[in-house]
Amino acid sequence: MTIAGIEPKAEMVHWWFATGILVLGLLLVAEVVVGPEVWGRRPWRRYLWPGLCFLLGLLMWPVMALYTNSMIHMVAHGSWAQVLMLTGGAELGVVRGKLHSQYWRLTSVVALLVSGTAFLVHEQNGWYFARAAFLHHALGWTLIVAAVFPLAQAFRPRSVVAASGFAMTFLVIAVLLYCDRDSAAIFGHFSTFAGVPHR
Amino acid sequence: MKRALAVAALAALALPASAFAHASIERESPSFEQRLSASPRQVLIKFDQSVDALPKAIVVLTPDGKNVAGRPRAIPAQREIVAALPRLPKGPYTVRWQALSNDGHIVSGVYTFGVRVAAPPVTDAVGAQGPTRTEDVVRWLYFLGLALAVGGIGFRLLVVRQPLPARPQRRFFWVTGIGIVGVLEAGIAAFLLRGEDALQLPFSRFLYGDLSPLAKGTRFGQTFVVMELGFALFAALLYLAWLLERDAFLWAAFALGLVFVSGLSLSGHSAADAGHSWLSELADWVHLSAATLWVGGLVQLAVVVWPSWPELRATAIRRFSRLATVLVALLLGAGTYLSVLRLPHVRDLWTTGYGHVLLVKLGLVCLALGWGGAHHFLAVPRIERPGVTGTLARTLVGESAVAMAVLLMAAVLTDSKPPPQSPAKAPVAAVSSAHR
Numbered sequence: 001m002t003i004a005g006i007e008p009k010a011e012m013v014h015w016w017f018a019t020g021i022l023v024l025g026l027l028l029v030a031e032v033v034v035g036p037e038v039w040g041r042r043p044w045r046r047y048l049w050p051g052l053c054f055l056l057g058l059l060m061w062p063v064m065a066l067y068t069n070s071m072i073h074m075v076a077h078g079s080w081a082q083v084l085m086l087t088g089g090a091e092l093g094v095v096r097g098k099l100h101s102q103y104w105r106l107t108s109v110v111a112l113l114v115s116g117t118a119f120l121v122h123e124q125n126g127w128y129f130a131r132a133a134f135l136h137h138a139l140g141w142t143l144i145v146a147a148v149f150p151l152a153q154a155f156r157p158r159s160v161v162a163a164s165g166f167a168m169t170f171l172v173i174a175v176l177l178y179c180d181r182d183s184a185a186i187f188g189h190f191s192t193f194a195g196v197p198h199r
Numbered sequence: 200m201k202r203a204l205a206v207a208a209l210a211a212l213a214l215p216a217s218a219f220a221h222a223s224i225e226r227e228s229p230s231f232e233q234r235l236s237a238s239p240r241q242v243l244i245k246f247d248q249s250v251d252a253l254p255k256a257i258v259v260l261t262p263d264g265k266n267v268a269g270r271p272r273a274i275p276a277q278r279e280i281v282a283a284l285p286r287l288p289k290g291p292y293t294v295r296w297q298a299l300s301n302d303g304h305i306v307s308g309v310y311t312f313g314v315r316v317a318a319p320p321v322t323d324a325v326g327a328q329g330p331t332r333t334e335d336v337v338r339w340l341y342f343l344g345l346a347l348a349v350g351g352i353g354f355r356l357l358v359v360r361q362p363l364p365a366r367p368q369r370r371f372f373w374v375t376g377i378g379i380v381g382v383l384e385a386g387i388a389a390f391l392l393r394g395e396d397a398l399q400l401p402f403s404r405f406l407y408g409d410l411s412p413l414a415k416g417t418r419f420g421q422t423f424v425v426m427e428l429g430f431a432l433f434a435a436l437l438y439l440a441w442l443l444e445r446d447a448f449l450w451a452a453f454a455l456g457l458v459f460v461s462g463l464s465l466s467g468h469s470a471a472d473a474g475h476s477w478l479s480e481l482a483d484w485v486h487l488s489a490a491t492l493w494v495g496g497l498v499q500l501a502v503v504v505w506p507s508w509p510e511l512r513a514t515a516i517r518r519f520s521r522l523a524t525v526l527v528a529l530l531l532g533a534g535t536y537l538s539v540l541r542l543p544h545v546r547d548l549w550t551t552g553y554g555h556v557l558l559v560k561l562g563l564v565c566l567a568l569g570w571g572g573a574h575h576f577l578a579v580p581r582i583e584r585p586g587v588t589g590t591l592a593r594t595l596v597g598e599s600a601v602a603m604a605v606l607l608m609a610a611v612l613t614d615s616k617p618p619p620q621s622p623a624k625a626p627v628a629a630v631s632s633a634h635r
Binding site: 054058061062064065066068069070071072074075078081082085089092093096098124 | 223224306383387391394405406407408409410411413414415420423424427428431432434435438441442443
């Protein structure tokens with residue numbers, strides 16, 4: 001069995017997940033714009049973002065298992081897989097009526113904190129060392145700071161500010177992920193500061 | 200809006216490029232585990248970005264640990280590091296490499312090749328010490344997780360066979376959920392520990408160690424990849440069974456779990472040691488599956504049925520007792536066959552380390568069987584008598600604990616090396632002969 005033969009390039013995988021997170025963010029923005037009552041008129045709509053989140057977590061497992069060219073990336077991918085499944089799963093449980101406490105929203109807090117920490121830990125260089133280093137720091141701190149939004153939602157479920165902040169977090173993460181390569185889909189290779197584009 | 204989204208998504212996917220954050224190997228010569236018919240003149244490693252050569256960027260070790268590589272040099276234009284070699288005699292060799300990548304991280308790795316002999320797997324590279332006690336514990340946790348998850352679902356489908364009331368259902372999903380999370384985490388930990396041993400790097404350097412030769416070039420690594428993916432899917436099916444309350448997902452998870460339990464058989468002694476055959480792999484799978492169902496069922500009886508569903512106690516223990524009889528027969532039959540295969544002489548039981556561990560395991564199995572027999576022949580016929588169920592609650596916990604200890608011995612056995620079948624078979628690398 002040759003596992004190498006079925007691996008897509010790392011860039012492709014970044015952009016697939018960026019697209020998934022962009023769609024997730026747009027679904028959350030749509031819910032904020034029309035309001036939860038209108039959004040919930042068709043019950044299936046309430047399953048969309050948690051279902052997508054859970055699916056993204058499941059799809060992250062192949063990334064963890066196949067991209068083993070460094071130990072720290074493997075661990076980071078594994079932690080993202082688990083927290084995506086956790087937060088998507090908990091939200092689906094709430095929507096389905098299997099879980100009743102509003103504090104299950106705190107799983108999103110855990111997910112954002114763990115994800116952000118994984119980004120920061122797996123980047124050992126400073127902010128301005130290179131493009132990837134800058135974006136890893138930006139992604140890490142965005143996720144950690146954004147944990148305040150689901151924290152607020154756990155205690156004030158109807159807060160529009162918290163819901164908007166939570167939704168916008170995913171849009172920002174998607175943009176940063178799209179940029180997270182030297183030959184990125186948007187912004188390109190923005191500075192010689194990031195070094196000569198390799199390969 | 201829909202069209203714009205679709206266009207954005209397609210544009211993102213249609214613009215592939217290539218750039219990793221830190222250097223990765225694109226090509227190496229000699230390649231991973233290559234068997235060469237003549238001595239190579241040099242070792243060449245080509246990266247996906249330019250790298251700087253560190254001192255000892257390439258070290259080529261003979262089986263006795265001597266470095267035979269010349270002074271390594273970087274060729275930035277070709278993104279390569281190269282080290283010349285003298286004429287190598289027949290034998291296995293270990294390459295340890297390190298390079299400073301563009302982003303400032305030191306990336307490192309190890310691989311093997313052979314000159315006129317088969318290359319050893321990277322887990323037997325010169326310097327690797329073999330499984331440690333920590334690995335035994337991690338493998339034990341893996342077995343426990345399998346028992347809780349796969350065995351727990353087996354109990355629910357084969358013994359309970361009916362929808363659970365709310366409280367036992369909650370307990371059932373907690374136990375099986377903890378089990379599958381344990382399987383996934385212990386799987387990752389086991390892989391990293393094996394990688395750490397092969398790479399022999401300090402922790403800060405191990406963070407950026409290249410584990411791909413282990414993942415892609417060894418049976419252990421390939422099994423790790425397949426089993427992690429399989430059990431991630433198992434976790435999703437178990438979750439869907441909880442969310443949607445459909446037994447169909449449990450059946451799918453159970454079937455998947457039993458299939459992937461075989462991964463341990465396909466990567467262990469039964470598939471790799473001398474004398475292995477499809478029969479030894481089948482026997483190993485039967486042995487593992489029966490043990491998983493037996494231990495998982497005991498835990499479900501003790502933790503789910505007994506404390507939270509008194510009405511089902513008598514029925515459940517009678518049904519489980521019948522199932523356990525079949526499981527124990529399979530366990531003993533397959534286990535005896537495998538013991539004879541791995542220890543061809545009876546004296547191996549007391550003259551080899553593998554035999555000693557097997558003796559301890561057999562002792563614990565006898566204790567567990569005696570305990571189970573007492574339940575089957577003494578307790579079950581008297582289950583309706585007052586006071587018996589209270590005593591059974593404690594003895595079930597005791598039998599579960601003994602069964603878990605059996606799994607610990609199974610983990611130590613899996614990580615141990617059976618005695619060689621023929622005295623002519625020499626160890627691959629003399630320095631890595633620390634296997635128990």
